[in-house]
Amino acid sequence: MNKKVLVIGLDCATGEIVFDRKEELPVLRELIDNSIYGNLRSADPPITIPAWMVMCTGKDPGKLGLYGFRHRKDYSYKDVWIATSYSIREKTIWDIIGEKDGQSCLVSIPPSYPPKPVNGNLISCFITPGDDKEYTYPADLRVELEEKFGPYIFDVVFRTDEKDKILKQTYQMTEQRFRVLNHLITKKPWDFFMFVEIGVDRVHHAFWRYMDPSHHLYEKGNPYENVIIDYYKRVDGLIGELLSNVDKDTTVLVVSDHGAKSMKGAFCINEWLIEQGDLVVKERPQSSISFDKVDVDWSRTKAWGWGGYYARIFLNVEERESQGIIKIEDYRKEREALIERLAAIKGPDGEEWNTKIIKPQKYFQELNGDYPDLMIYFDDLCWRSAGTLGHGTKYLLENDTGPDDAVHAQNGIYILYDPKNKTCLRKDANILDIAPTILDEMGLAVPEDMRGTIITKG
C-alpha cells in the first residue's frame, strides 16, 4: 500500500452547510482549504442503501441490483426482502485491499449487518436488529468494545415529536461512536479506515424545518433554529480529535451518500393511482393504512406504488405477476401512457412540478435484482412518496409515517485531502468516482469494470 486512507462518511451531509458555512467548522474548513472538494452526485436512487455501496464498490445500483432498503421477492405482490450485507455481491474497496493483504477498519457502513469477514475489523450498521446480536468482525471485538464503551448505539428513534429526546440520543450515539473510532484508529492495524456517522442524517430529518426559512413549517426564532449547525460543529470538533490520532501522511476523504433539502410534503401515490383507475381496491380505506394491509383487486389492477424518498411503481404484467393483466406486448405502451400522466402531476395548489422519471431498463447499463418498472422523483424529490392509503387527500404536508422535515438531495459532498499534494480546488464529482480514487491513492490498480474516474486536479 502506498498510503493510508481515512474515509469520514457523514450520511446526508450537504454542501449548503459543509461548504457554505465552513467558517463555523474549523476542522472541515482546514481540510477544504487544502483539498479538491465539491458536490458529489449521488446514485439513482439517492438513498442510503444503495448509495454507500455504490460508493464502496464503484458499481451503480443496476449492477448491484439494489434499489432501496426493500425489494420484491420474485414479483410477489406482498413479500419483500430487506437489503443486508449478504445482498452485496460485487467486490468492495476493502475486498480489493484485503486481496493485497491490506487491513481495513470499517464502522457502520450501510449495509454491514450481518458482519461479514474482512481482513481487519468491522462494526455493523443501523440495520442491526439490536445490540444483542453478533455485530462485529471478529466476534470478540464486540466484547472488547462493550467492556470499554458499553453496548454500541446503532441509531436513534427520531421520528417522534420529543425533539429534546431525539437530540440527546443523537449526541449520545455520536459521542460514543467517536470514542470507539478513536480506540480503533489507535489500537488496530489499518491501511484503510472508514466509518459512517448516521447522526447527520437524523438531525436533518428531525430538525430541518427549524433551520430552513424556506420550509413551509419554519418559524422564526424557534428554540431549535441552531440545532443542526451546532451538531455539525460538534462533529467537526470530534473529527478534529480523530485526526489528531492519525499519521500526518494519511489521505483523508470526507464524503456523504446524498444531500438534504426541505421537504414540501408527501404525495400519496396509491391514492392517485386509484383515482386514475390503475389501482383497484376492494374497499377504500378511511384511515391511514399500510398498502400491505389493503385488499387489492389484482384482477383489475394495472399498477401500484411504494413510498419512501422516491416512488417505485410496479406494473401488473401477465405471466410475470401471478394475477397480471397487462399483456407483455402492451407493456411499453401502458408504461409510456403512465409516464405521461405521472409527469403531468401538479402540486396541491396547481403549481408545476419538476418530476423526474427513470425507466430502469433504459437507465442502467446492466440491470440485476428486483427492479421496479419506474422510479419517480416527485418534484425533484421535494415531495416524498407515501405508499399508505386512507388519508382523504393525495397531498400530505407531513410524512405519513411521522414528523419529518427533510428529503434527499442528489448532491452530497466530498473533500479529498492529500497532505502530500495540497491544493484548493472546487470540482464536482460522481459517487462512482470514490472507489477508484481511494484505490489509486493507495497505489492499487483500479478494476476495469469500475466506471468512475479518479478525482485529480486536472
Place this chain on the structure above:
Amino acid sequence: MEKKFTDIAIPTDLYNKIEEKIKGTEFPSVASYVAKVVDDNLSKEEGTKDAFSKEDEEKVKDRLKALGYID
C-alpha cells in the same frame, strides 16, 4: 504483497474443456477462470442466506418505516 495461492486437483477432461472455452477471452489461465466461477457462486449462495430471523426482520422493517425509508 500479492495474493497467496494453493493447488487443487480437477479432472483433466474438465481442465481441457475450460482451456478450450477461455481461448480469446479475458481469462489468462484455467486457474483464473475456475477461481472466478467459484467465487461468483459462493457470493450468490451468500446472497440467498437469511440475514434475519422472521422476528428481527419485522423489527427492522418497522424501524425502516419509522425512519421514512419504506412504506
